[in-house]
Amino acid sequence: MNEFGWFFVRRVLQGAVVVLGVTALVFVFTRLIGDPVAIMLPLEATEAERAQLRAYLGLDRSLGLQFLEFLRQLTVLEFGDSFWQRRPNVEIIVERLPWTLLLVGASMTLAVVLALPLGTIAALYPGRLPDRLTSFLSLAGLSIPLFWLGLMLIFLFAAKLQWLPSSGPGGLAHLVLPSVTLALPAAGRIAMLLRSTLIDELNAPYVRTAIAKGLPARRVITVHTFINAAVPVLTMIGWEVTRALAGYTIVVETVFAWPGLGLVAVQAIQRDDLVLVQAIVFVVAILVVAVNLLLDVAHRLIDPRVKL
Amino acid sequence: MSVAVTGVAPRRHRWRWRDQAAVIGLGLLALLVATAILAPELAPFDPTAISIRERLRPPVWLDGGSWRHPFGTDHLGRDVLSRVIFGTRVSLIAGVSVVAIAGVFGTVVGLVAGFVGGRFDALVMRWVEVHVAFPGLLLALLIIAVLDPSLLTVIIALSINGWMVFARLVRNIVLSTRALPYVEAAEVIGCRPPRVIFRHILPNLAAPVMTLAVLEFARVVLAEAALSFLGVGIQPPATSWGLDVAGGRNYLFNAWWLVTFPGLAITFTVLGVNFLASWLRVVFDPHEGEKRFARSVANRES
Numbered sequence: 001m002n003e004f005g006w007f008f009v010r011r012v013l014q015g016a017v018v019v020l021g022v023t024a025l026v027f028v029f030t031r032l033i034g035d036p037v038a039i040m041l042p043l044e045a046t047e048a049e050r051a052q053l054r055a056y057l058g059l060d061r062s063l064g065l066q067f068l069e070f071l072r073q074l075t076v077l078e079f080g081d082s083f084w085q086r087r088p089n090v091e092i093i094v095e096r097l098p099w100t101l102l103l104v105g106a107s108m109t110l111a112v113v114l115a116l117p118l119g120t121i122a123a124l125y126p127g128r129l130p131d132r133l134t135s136f137l138s139l140a141g142l143s144i145p146l147f148w149l150g151l152m153l154i155f156l157f158a159a160k161l162q163w164l165p166s167s168g169p170g171g172l173a174h175l176v177l178p179s180v181t182l183a184l185p186a187a188g189r190i191a192m193l194l195r196s197t198l199i200d201e202l203n204a205p206y207v208r209t210a211i212a213k214g215l216p217a218r219r220v221i222t223v224h225t226f227i228n229a230a231v232p233v234l235t236m237i238g239w240e241v242t243r244a245l246a247g248y249t250i251v252v253e254t255v256f257a258w259p260g261l262g263l264v265a266v267q268a269i270q271r272d273d274l275v276l277v278q279a280i281v282f283v284v285a286i287l288v289v290a291v292n293l294l295l296d297v298a299h300r301l302i303d304p305r306v307k308l
Numbered sequence: 309m310s311v312a313v314t315g316v317a318p319r320r321h322r323w324r325w326r327d328q329a330a331v332i333g334l335g336l337l338a339l340l341v342a343t344a345i346l347a348p349e350l351a352p353f354d355p356t357a358i359s360i361r362e363r364l365r366p367p368v369w370l371d372g373g374s375w376r377h378p379f380g381t382d383h384l385g386r387d388v389l390s391r392v393i394f395g396t397r398v399s400l401i402a403g404v405s406v407v408a409i410a411g412v413f414g415t416v417v418g419l420v421a422g423f424v425g426g427r428f429d430a431l432v433m434r435w436v437e438v439h440v441a442f443p444g445l446l447l448a449l450l451i452i453a454v455l456d457p458s459l460l461t462v463i464i465a466l467s468i469n470g471w472m473v474f475a476r477l478v479r480n481i482v483l484s485t486r487a488l489p490y491v492e493a494a495e496v497i498g499c500r501p502p503r504v505i506f507r508h509i510l511p512n513l514a515a516p517v518m519t520l521a522v523l524e525f526a527r528v529v530l531a532e533a534a535l536s537f538l539g540v541g542i543q544p545p546a547t548s549w550g551l552d553v554a555g556g557r558n559y560l561f562n563a564w565w566l567v568t569f570p571g572l573a574i575t576f577t578v579l580g581v582n583f584l585a586s587w588l589r590v591v592f593d594p595h596e597g598e599k600r601f602a603r604s605v606a607n608r609e610s
Contacts, residue, residue, distance in 0.1 A: 021438030025447070029454055143578040145530055147537045148553055148571035151560060159561045247445030251534050265446065266538050269453040277453055281446055 004300070011296050015289040022285040026278055027070055057275075079279035084271040089279040092264060097283070099169065100260030103253070104244045106175055107182035112237060114187040119194030123202065124221070131195070138192035141185025146248055150181040150255035167257040178256040182248055186240045193236045194229060201225040231303050238295035242288045330587035336580025344396040351390035352376075355547045359385035364563050380565040382556060388565060392573050395549040398542055399577060402463055402532040403525045409467040411521050414474025415513070421475065422482025423505060433479070436472040444469040445534065452540045462541050466528050477520055478513055485512045515592035522588060526581040533574050549574050 037053050054060050058069055073079070079089035118137070121130040157177060158166035165174050201207065202225060210220045250262035257263070261280055268276040343350060363385040366373045373380060379388035421429040444466075451465040485491055491508050499507070535541030536550030544551065549570040556566025 017434070018438045021435065025438075026450060029451055139579070139582065142526070142582050144575050145533050145537075145550075145553075145571065145578075147534060147550075148567070148574065151553065151557065151567050152571070155560055155564055155567070159564075250445055250449070251538065254538055265449060266540070269449055269540060272453070274453060277450055281450055284446055 007300060008297065011293055015293050018289050019282075019285050023071065023074060023282060024067075026281050027067055030274055030278060074282055079282075080275045082268070082273055082276045084268060084273040084276065089276050092276065093261065093279060093283055096259060096261045096264050099258060100245070100249055100253070100262060102175070103178055103182065103249060103258060103260055104241060107179035108186065108237065108241055108244065110179055110183040111186040111190060111240065114183065115190035115194060118187070119191035120198065120221075122191065122195040123198035126199070134188065134191045134195055137184065137188030139188070141188035144185065146181060146185065147251045147255050149184065150178070150252055153177050153181055154255075167255070169257075169259050178252050178258050181255070182244055182252050186244070190233065190236055190240065194233050197229040197232050198225055201228050204228075227302065231299060234295065234298055234302070238291055241291050245287050245291070246284050327587070329583040333580045333583030333585075333587065336576055337584065340396055340400065340577055340580070343393055344400045347394050347397060351387075351393045353387035353390040355386065355390045355394040356545050357386060361385065364559070366563070367565050379569050380563070382552075382566050383559055383563070388552075388569055391547050391552055392549070392569050394547045395552065395570060395573060396577075398459065398536075398546070398548040399529050399532060399574070402459065402466070403528045405463045406466045406470055406528045407521050407525050409463070410470035410524065411474050411517065413467070414471035415478050415517060417471065418475040418478025419482060419505060419509075422479040422486070423501065423509075429479070432475065436476050439469075439472045440476070444531070448531065448535060449538075449540060452535065457535075457540045457543055459542055459546070462532055462535055465535075466531055469531075470524055470528070473524065474517065474520060477516060481513055481516060482509055485509050515588075519585060519588045519592055522581060522585040526578045526585065529574065529578055529581070 037050050037057070037059065041050060041053060051060075058066055061069070077090060079093070081087065082089050082092055085092060118130055118134050121128075122134040125131060154166045154177060157164045164176055166177075168174060202221075207220055207225060210224055211217060249260060250265060252258065253260045253263040254266055261284065265277060265280045268280070359381070362377070362381050363383055365377050365381040365385075367380040367388075368375055368378045370380075377387050377389065379392065381387055382391070417432060421432040448462075448465040448469055451468060452461050455461045455464065486509065491504065494504055494508050532541055532548070533550035533553070536548040537554045539554060542548035542551050544555075552570040553567050556563065556570075559566050
């Protein structure tokens with residue numbers, strides 16, 4: 001196997017360690033800190049009912065055995081049944097995951113499409129309007145709570161102007177507000193990073209050499225500096241995607257009643273459906289690890305100097 | 309586009325803007341702390357006092373508004389201004405406690421890992437990697453699902469999510485400072501580990517840890533608001549900005565002020581903290597300062 005193959009295998013193994021770690025974390029939190037039976041059954045449940053549920057969940061066995069069983073079930077993607085919806089958790093996840101992926105995909109595409117020109121122009125003409133806009137967007141993105149941004153957009157575009165539907169699933173029009181809510185702060189952060197990376201690159205000696213050599217400035221910017229700026233920007237985009245998957249979508253989906261994994265996670269928590277929450281956390285962890293893996297591979301392909 | 313820094317140039321507009329940002333940030337934070345402490349004196353009403361006859365009054369500048377309720381009233385007739393004022397307390401308590409708990413725990417773990425090294429260090433850093441790779445909100449939701457939602461649970465969940473960044477930062481600084489000649493010299497002449505740690509390494513940590521703490525404070529304020537908004541954070545009848553935004557959600561179309569004012573309070577709080585953090589970074593990091601200076605010179609020349 002060549003060097004790249006080994007690199008890939010190593011990253012996959014590291015990813016597996018992360019998933020195992022998250023699984024252990026989930027196990028510790030749900031089994032040791034709290035009592036799943038006490039959470040899932042109503043107060044007036046009899047002792048016999050409690051024992052029955054305990055046996056059903058396998059809680060009457062030793063902790064080590066429980067953890068092994070937990071791992072076994074996860075590796076064969078057997079997530080148990082949802083108490084709340086009375087059907088297999090896998091079914092719920094398969095049904096909801098595409099909605100979340102659609103939302104994250106649309107918003108991240110929008111964020112990148114906004115951020116690339118904004119960040120580039122901001123770097124080329126510091127102090128001008130695009131630069132100010134980038135700074136403002138990124139500062140606002142850091143400071144405005146997502147749920148509030150979403151509600152304000154609903155107020156403006158659904159209540160006042162009545163251009164777009166306020167919430168719920170549906171066609172393209174329904175996708176606009178939630179993805180803009182997710183995209184705006186991310187676009188600000190990506191543009192800001194692109195701006196500062198590009199400024200550093202434009203001041204590097206190799207740019208001066210290229211221009212002195214007589215290359216047109218446009219070519220230097222598009223070919224030379226962009227490739228060097230690509231690595232940190234890609235890392236940032238990947239970071240945004242994982243944050244969106246494991247956090248931001250929960251809030252945005254709740255605001256817009258978007259039927260994705262995040263919304264179902266919040267509803268499961270409100271209904272004390274721990275098994276479903278566990279399954280969702282596990283699936284999201286795998287997604288996050290997969291995104292990071294893709295990112296490392298892309299990173300390696302762009303910059304052959306990377307050793308990991 | 310070239311940067312040529314020759315001689316000593318006077319500090320230019322970029323610097324002054326940064327300093328203004330720090331003043332604004334500090335001002336906003338001072339206002340926040342004062343509001344939290346003086347909440348009972350400042351608030352015109354009891355934040356939980358229900359008055360059905362006065363429900364959904366608009367803010368003072370709209371038709372039907374009055375100075376009695378400058379920010380209007382909510383669907384239960386509670387005074388929005390008073391609720392915003394009392395909401396500062398929860399945000400401040402959550403922010404300060406989480407940063408204190410996570411900061412102290414993370415710093416201690418990072419110090420030990422960096423100083424002891426070896427297997428303990430490898431184990432801790434692997435754990436930190438796992439934890440950082442799996443970002444927060446979902447894990448916080450899981451913890452809160454197991455424990456009952458309350459201010460204390462929110463603090464616990466956010467602390468569990470927050471200590472690793474401190475540990476990683478401190479550990480890296482310890483490793484790099486330990487390689488410096490003066491620390492090596494101290495170890496060579498026979499200083500005991502506690503003296504090396506407290507006397508020679510710890511002072512190097514103050515600036516970066518403080519900057520990180522300020523940034524983490526902003527993160528915690530936003531996270532508490534988000535958790536309360538989702539209904540798994542602060543529970544009624546307690547008051548929290550996130551909770552108030554959630555409560556006003558159903559009235560968004562006809563009473564926008566219920567959602568707007570608590571949201572603005574969160575935004576300005578976090579904005580102030582971010583201003584302060586970006587200023588601290590420049591002040592504490594000479595390299596960053598040089599960069600900004602070079603950039604401001606470049607801007608002037610172009």
